[in-house]
Amino acid sequence: MVSSAQESATMPLSPPRNMKDYEATRRDFRWERPEHFNFAADVIDRHAAERPEALALLWSDEAGQARRFTWEDLRRRSLHAARFLTEQGLRRGDRVFIMMPRVPEWWFLVLGCIRVGIVFMPGTPMLTPKDIRYRLEVAEAQAVIADVSCLERFDGLVGTAGKVRTWVSVGEGAPSPWGRYVSGVAEANAGAAFEPTRADAPLLIYFTSGTTGMPKMVLHTQASYGQGHVITGRYWLDLTPEDRHLTLSDTGWAKCAWGKLFGPWSQGACNVVYDFRGRFEPAKLLKVLETQKVTTFCAPPTAWRALVLQDLKAFDLSSLRHTVSAGEPLNPEVIDTWKDATGLHIHEGYGQTETVMIVGMFPSMAPRVGSMGKPSPGFTVSVIDDQGQEVADGQEGDIAVRVAPERPVGLFQGYLGDDAANAACRRGDWYVTGDRAVRDADGYFWFVGRADDVIKTSGYRVGPFEVESALLEHDAVAESAVIGVPDEKIGQRVKAFVVLAPGHTASPVLAQALQEHVKRTTAPYKYPREIEFVTELPKTVSGKIRRAELRTTRT
Template structure:
């Protein structure tokens, strides 16, 4: 009997010192991973539910055969190795089938979120020269609005609906054979492109290859998610975010674990999420910090989680008090993980190491990561600098290949022997990393450098605060001041007295100079689809306001 509670990594230092990826010359995830699990015809790959009482279980054999049918159909349409195929689907099994089929023919898949506008889609088709899109009836009108302006777009395929000018997904694959000779893709052939937004300019096209990314996620699945073939893993991420690749396909399926999928068209519902966690035999959970922050506001004592054994959070560091409340209710410590659209897991609180609440954890096996200064020198413990990955003499498995057709932007991420993540941190004496913020999120106030996360953490320790975002606000005297946007917990009302109380609270919890000189109470915060707070929007809002005041 498989012991799910025994961690895959029992000695961090030993695994880190000895670990090395095996990357073959040719690799294809669909053939070399999914088809191998499919040799057991009963092996569960997915347990799918929706909000209307529908439920289904799918095996690896099912995904293997369906993806081979779709690969046959796409090949007949003339889609070939190296072609770009856009994928815009919610949490439907066809999303997974499509990824595998696209990889089988050696084409490149580009995931997107349903929040994309027609203008966003037009830019993506122009930049990628995409030849096809697979989407649903809800998103099809966006494509119709721009398809005449996208000369490379030849094939539009619809899941779960029919419309003029669209191929019906079900009919397309219905009579195709369940056998397809998967392309013998080279390990360094492009397989996936993520469009990732920076603080300025158009989104970058981040290229991952057939071997480096899926194989790199062995560490994500085996050591961070701690998955085994008997697990049922739930990742709360939307399919449009790179985190879905991490935790909804490559991480779990590398390990032979089944994934739990909740297809919901509405906003995140903490009550529904807790009900599903309590009802189904879900053993491991991955969610953004915002999801955990909202769930701990519920009456957790009214739920029982008999199967849940391991929880992780990713997107941005999680506040220690949220971790404490969650642990008390579930018995599970939420273990942080850090990575980027450009990478697999890079730093984490691994299951076998002592958690230090507020810390990111230690570097992933296969990566040499440090904190460096502007000249590329490693900094001693306690000194803040740039989080960097050593890429010479050998680029680590799991790090992106390049920004598509943009060598200048790719070079801009390098400093000597290092890839610069754009995030700031410091290390302690024991090698734990402590996140400070995005390089462009750091607040410079009267000569002090202030990381927003520490102030946010202090604020959410106060019972009145459900969520907080901290940004720089222009100030004539200090250059910038700390400004906090606060969502209040149920039962609290905005007031000047509460502002003063929160300011004093932050002064007591952290260094007094870090306290927010301005606090604004709000009902929502701008977020990415992955749940990260978009501080850049709040910073711009503050700049516009202050500039307006000065006129």
């Protein structure tokens, strides 16, 4: 079924710079498959040679401090970091867990790891000691690099966690056995001091923030991310060397690699970083967009929902030319509010920790509010059934990427040490993402939900997002999460957890009003038969709602 909102389309709001014709770009695109590839040596150093004094990293924090780094600065500081790491006894293939806030040293050290072939494993500063121990032990990490502000997270771990032999802090005041890294610059004439890196060599390991079970280790190679995110940066973010791009993400999320590392720097764009440590304050971020003259901007849906509640007309956002969202589907009313205030459409995109951007609303396409877009250049993406066959347009199925006879560059190598997970995500010639969607007759994809989140009630299949989106259109609702609850009569009944907006009070009358609102907004069978008012929703470290936790603890 395609709703009236899905049927509507508007022309692109600003001319794209990199993809003039979607179909032609897909038809002509070919992956480069070199034998050797190293993002630091082949991309950063190339920009440093061509545009040494151009701005590459523009950092600021809540206190108003600012630091600026050119491409030549990045080259020399990452060479210094690489030498520091090797002096600690770390070698190609060693695994290093990195936990740092959004400070420039994170980028220097990550690029240093890439130069040497050290496999880095980013972790968000929100992880608990239990989370960290699990990661260090299951990954058999040889080293830890942490900002001094994160050291309390390692209480009880130093000397007891797995095979870690090297502990490095960034900043002053770390106790023994923590060593200290101080950012510096290599000599100006420092050349390629390290051996070439194979394109299929390990690059990084991410731990998935799945809705069930312990996190899985996702392995990316030098090419899968370093080259694969050309799709993200060039075509979806639409970046050029003249752009200043800001992606809202902390350093522990895969989204950081997408929009704060490989995506912008693959295109020579300036990476704008806003370092805040406390509660997200949307007005402050809008001020950063204004003062730093950001041209392209990416934020997750949770941030977009907060941003559009601000008085957007009070900020000068005229430098912005392109805005995007990814992580979870964005509610149409948020897109409409932002467009009304700025004239810009929020282009949605879809990918995973396991992939680069594989489906996107690219700037050259007529956007359709609520749609994920169409498959990225270099990828064959479809909707398949349980037998691995493509379903007809308009039918729901599993989102899948074709991996045979040729595997696309931007796909992960596999789940480390998890044969069951690797087998479960393959269905014939397809990699199955675990998400469900519908593709319409024009080739646009429409997200339904996680395969394990879809609710079957009275013979109907209901995607949680559909109900959550309807609830969010009501003025009283700030956030919502929807799950299926076992019901003897109808299989599952739809239950909603609702966080109220300021100025509203929970009551049976309001619950009934919300139910009637959903019935009016979407198909009546989708309305939540049960509503529970809560003060907050459980979320993963990357900000996604943990519906699995709601199913197990609140039903």
